[in-house]
Amino acid sequence: MTPATPVPAVTENAALPPVFDTLVVVGPGLIGSSVLRRAKERGGLARHVIAVDIDPAVCARVAELGIADEVMEDAAQAAAKADCVMLCVPVGAMGPVAASVIPAMKPGAILTEVGSTKVSVIEAIKPFLRPDVPYVPAHPMAGTEFSGPDAGFATLFEDRWCLLTPLEGTPSAAVEAIRTLWERCGARLRDMTPAHHDRVCAIVSHLPHLLAFTICGTADDLADETRSEVLDFAASGFRDFTRIAASDPIMWRDIFLLNREALLEMLARFMEDAQAMARAIRWGDEDYIVDRIERGRKIRKSLIENRQA
Numbered sequence: 001m002t003p004a005t006p007v008p009a010v011t012e013n014a015a016l017p018p019v020f021d022t023l024v025v026v027g028p029g030l031i032g033s034s035v036l037r038r039a040k041e042r043g044g045l046a047r048h049v050i051a052v053d054i055d056p057a058v059c060a061r062v063a064e065l066g067i068a069d070e071v072m073e074d075a076a077q078a079a080a081k082a083d084c085v086m087l088c089v090p091v092g093a094m095g096p097v098a099a100s101v102i103p104a105m106k107p108g109a110i111l112t113e114v115g116s117t118k119v120s121v122i123e124a125i126k127p128f129l130r131p132d133v134p135y136v137p138a139h140p141m142a143g144t145e146f147s148g149p150d151a152g153f154a155t156l157f158e159d160r161w162c163l164l165t166p167l168e169g170t171p172s173a174a175v176e177a178i179r180t181l182w183e184r185c186g187a188r189l190r191d192m193t194p195a196h197h198d199r200v201c202a203i204v205s206h207l208p209h210l211l212a213f214t215i216c217g218t219a220d221d222l223a224d225e226t227r228s229e230v231l232d233f234a235a236s237g238f239r240d241f242t243r244i245a246a247s248d249p250i251m252w253r254d255i256f257l258l259n260r261e262a263l264l265e266m267l268a269r270f271m272e273d274a275q276a277m278a279r280a281i282r283w284g285d286e287d288y289i290v291d292r293i294e295r296g297r298k299i300r301k302s303l304i305e306n307r308q309a
């Protein structure tokens with residue numbers, strides 16, 4: 001265990017009784033460290049927060065930042081102290097990490113996670129579940145292209161959606177505790193089925209990342225001269241793709257592979273629509289082209305009105 005440098009806790013939720021006594025965050029990267037910061041800076045989430053990471057450098061950094069009361073490398077040892085364990089590791093690591101923490105958890109303690117895919121994460125965790133450890137899958141729809149404990153910030157989830165995909169038979173008190181935790185992080189909550197979640201995220205998050213990685217690769221494959229021009233003149237449109245294309249490779253490898261079916265379905269639909277646009281351009285179908293652009297403008301406007309852009 002590494003002693004952590006204390007950070008002065010601030011107010012906002014401080015008057016409210018904390019949702020949990022002890023919250024363990026496994027994987028204090030962008031998302032996990034944002035939850036830790038929220039807990040420390042605003043209060044109301046947990047009286048005591050423990051961070052666990054497999055990477056000793058991450059543990060050392062979290063201790064230095066002072067965003068947890070304790071920092072540990074052994075997930076099971078930390079889980080034994082928890083009222084809630086929140087897994088914030090890449091989706092491909094959720095199953096193995098759940099397997100190591102669940103046997104150590106106290107009866108009645110809650111397991112939750114923040115994975116970007118739900119059906120396959122739930123499938124990976126299910127074999128290790130215990131009847132006395134409720135599991136509440138969640139997904140905060142907030143992030144940046146950065147990762148690691150330095151990337152997090154306490155306001156990351158403010159006004160962002162957090163999607164809950166509760167499983168049948170989960171005690172409602174456990175679902176409500178996780179809902180309250182995210183509300184106190186500033187998020188707006190919505191419940192949906194895991195399968196619906198995966199289709200929605202495939203179109204609004206996973207496909208855009210796939211397109212961004214691909215367009216950067218396509219530009220990079222062009223002749224040297226063209227590539228340098230791309231970089232010189234990438235003032236806006238291309239530049240906007242490069243922001244999300246800078247995201248973490250392990251995280252996105254896992255998301256693509258673990259949301260394979262929904263992502264491939266959305267990609268096939270996108271390719272059909274792109275073909276239709278190509279046809280309209282070839283045949284000079286102005287109405288089709290204008291209609292598609294207007295739909296894009298409408299979507300952007302509604303995001304702005306919903307404070308999501």
Ligand SMILES: NC(=O)c1ccc[n+]([C@@H]2O[C@H](COP(=O)([O-])OP(=O)(O)OC[C@H]3O[C@@H](n4cnc5c(N)ncnc54)[C@H](O)[C@@H]3O)[C@@H](O)[C@H]2O)c1
Nearest residue numbers: 027029030031053054088089090091115116143144147148
């Ligand atoms: N980045 C986003 O925009 C975003 C948004 C919502 C949800 N998510 C999901 O949240 C999770 C974390 O994403 P992030 O961006 O915070 O990642 P991150 O890379 O910033 O942090 C992940 C942390 O998990 C640690 N880790 C990996 N394997 C581990 C293991 N077996 N045991 C303990 N620690 C382990 C890593 O060392 C790292 O510190 C992922 O499942 C991701 O899909 C990400």
Ligand SMILES: O=C(O)C(=O)C[C@]1(C(=O)O)C=C[C@@H](O)C=C1
Nearest residue numbers: 116140141142143144145205244
């Ligand atoms: O804003 C970004 O950079 C993100 O990639 C955030 C984003 C998204 O695509 O919206 C990425 C993955 C998550 O699961 C949720 C949010």
